[in-house]
Amino acid sequence: MLQTETTTTGVGLPEKSAFSWRKVGVFFGALTVFYLLINVYLRLFAFSKGLDYTSQDYSTYWMGMLLTEFVVEAITAAALWGWLWITRDRALDRLTPAEELTRYWAWAAIVLSYAFSVYVGASFFTEQDGTWHNTVVRDTDFTPSHIVEFYLTFPIYIIFGVASLIYAMTRLPQFATRISLPYVILIGSPIMIMPNIGLNEFGHTRWFMEELFVAPLHWGFAFFGWGGLAIFGVGLQACPRIMALIHHVYYGKPILSASEVLKDPTGTCDPACCYPASEA
């Protein structure tokens, strides 16, 4: 079933400011500055205060940071996810196309935050952990690079990922009544990297291993990272709906209404609908 079968009435154009780069830019600027500051902290105190787990400096500079991370992350996750749930839309069937389109913009910003955090955690700080372990012999599971990589950057992408999923399921008709398989994989699979740290740390604790980065003990991280490929499926689900909304809002083309999408979102996923407005 294609999106062109049914129409809805009452088209209103969204405000231009609804699709502003400014808020997105400010948010990403803040996020980038935050990661830079974390990197600066690591450079200042990893080698100077982070080589001896039994020292007082280690407790002050690194274990203190770890405990702070746990507390702040738990509060942030509970507050953000709770707020998204409490303020959920309870009348999604009456959602106008213009409002739905602006919500996709907000959703895209959250998903982009997730993607950026996945890059920072899985790519940049993971290799940083590699060069750290090749330089320093570890004497604890909670090495400075782990306190940044495992217990800071990984929870951050989990917080953004789950937040995007809650936002989609509570505010976008396409994801409200059905569970998107690729979306669950996109968020759930990288989440499993966090429990996989248990396996990793057990292995490094039980066996005094040389720091071979390609050791099979590490493969669980890569396996769960593959879930990132599900961005393909999520994109193929959302893209046609977004384009259909643009065609409808600005050109008056027919579209499935919110209530129809709620009944059957599969009709919104035809990639043939995913072409630019200029070709409408």
Next chain:
Amino acid sequence: MEEIQADAEAKRVTRRFEWFLLVTIALVLMGTYHLHQELFAGDWSFWLDWKDRNWWPIIAPVSAIAYPAATQWLLWTKFRMPFGATLCALLLLLAEWLSRYWNFWDWTHYPLNFVFPETFVPAAVVLDVLLMLTGNWVVTALIGGELWGWLFYPTNWIMIAPYHVPVEYQGALMSVADVISYMYVRTSTPEYLRIVETGTMRSFAGGVTGVAAFFSGFLAAILYAVWWIVGALFGGTKFFKPYAVATEELRKAREKGWDAGRTV
């Protein structure tokens, strides 16, 4: 006039959503492809002395074929865009260089010519062109997969050749890469000696790299097909009904006599 304004606004909004989508996909690919590659072939990528002529030409390309094949599935089958593999190779290279520069060189102070990454861009261009010309993923797997394995070493050789020049160091014959390696002993050095410096690599005159590349191409051809299918699976648009909805539908169906004709 209003129509023109609406058209302009529609194009503006469309472009912005496209940027969101492109950057999001690029960041996820950078993050997870790099994670994949560093955990399956990372040590060979990190260190110059690991870039041997026996294992490196096998492990690096065989691992790296995964994401290009999966991304080609998306971009070719859904949008007829023939640059999925090149896109992945460039994103991987960018992610690796960002890390090597800031982490390996700027933080732990290894020289850049000791930690520069390999490149898959030339082989990826060949893979993309093959898919574009044939339009057939099986042919691309068979020919492109083989070429992916064969092309890896020659297309990287120009970068590593200066470090394979033989030198005499404290009475022993070794390569420039070895000398740098012994200046920068790492915790993975024993593994390097055990894995790389084994077998007949040093004494088996000629043929080592060619056979390794041949084997690499064989594995890459198989894995291309596997990862193309993986791309299709992850690119699926399946929705599931939540438990409550499925239960409600079952209840309604029963009320309509759905199971009236069933025998117990």
